Amino acid sequence: MNTIADQVDERTYKRIINAWAMYDWANSAFAAVIMATVLPVFYSKVAAATIHPDPERARVLASSAWGYTNTIAMLIIAFSAPILGALADHSGAKKKFLGAFASLGITATALLYFVSTGDWLAASLFYILGRVGFSGANIFYDSLLPHIARKEDIDYVSAKGYALGYLGGGLLLALSLAWIMKPEMFGFPNSEMATRVSFIAVAVWWAVFSIPLFKYVPEPPHALERGESRQHPIKAAFQRLQNTFREIRRYTELFKFLLAFWLYNDGIGTIITMATIYGAEIGIRDVDLIGAILMVQFLGIPFSLAFGWLGKRIGAKRAILLALGVYTLIAIGGYFMREGWHFWLLAVLVATVQGGAQALSRSLYGVMTPKAKSAEFFGFYNVSSKFAGIVGPAFFAFVGSMAGSSRLSIVALVIFFIGGALLLLRVDVEKGIRVAREEDAALGLA
16 A cells, blocks of 8 residues: 555645644644743743742742643653554544644643633643643654655655744744733733733634644545454554564664654753743843744744755764754753853754754654554654653753752753763664565555
């Protein structure tokens, strides 16, 4: 059986690719506004403002609470991801599961509107639900990539998604920043209300721009269409997972890549979720915090595309190693950060590598993944990502709580980047691709 990309004409192929990439545009509003910028500042200065009577101690505790909130969210999705991936592979329900998790994320994001001063527990709850929806939907979104993209296009298509994500998230973040900095100009009574309305805007944006994917991207063939036995999908999901664990030695290179990805993505994810609240803790102004992250959204567009090109020229593995070297410098620089321009400088460095490292990691994993088990294997990929989301923020929060400051937390992230790079050097990519092709050929999907 051929893939979707092999079965359609050129015009339809481009429409499918564009529709798939538009989901990155849609959900990146959550990543930009909720995960990275506006909500962390709002959480620190409004929702958790009363977490401790001493304002300085309150800021440190807010950073720790935000770290633990991210840990809880990732813990939930980490344990459910492989089951959901296997279930979707068996039942042919990738898009249905994507829609269900996206709906959860959209609803929870809208509920953040009702959070006000002192409501840090409610903010944490709604954020956890939103993050579970965001991350869960991404399992099924990512698992569509090997089915819709031609082999020679997969690096570019993955990078295109990230580039559109930067643009879409950046546009809504720019609008939100305008509301927050000049609320009277837009009819808001104050910045707090403008911030709360920005949460509603994210939910609407995410919902509306998800429509092209559901309309134009076909559901890939599933287990029953390939003639596998009919059985209850939950039972089949556990059986497929059991088989995957049993056969994991056949995918040695893929497994080694997962270990490397788990480690270095731990550092990347922690910087994404903790950078803004860390800046707020050490006294960087809101305008610098949000403005610099806004700059990352737009500056990240050409660099994401450039990394897609670089992956073709020197290979995805080498390009990722380059990005990890830059991230090591970012973590060290974060320790010495004192002024607003320091945050801007580090944000520029993040913009050069963030989208590229993630896009090439996704595409490198995709080419070593058998198409017949794409959702199941991308479930493991996302489990690696989510366990990284557990360890990184929890480690950051623990060190900050013990030290009374998060400066040691940020510099300690070099462990994740250097360790991940050393593991990645041991991955034989060509061998991993060959094993995946042999599996697809055996199932008639090559």
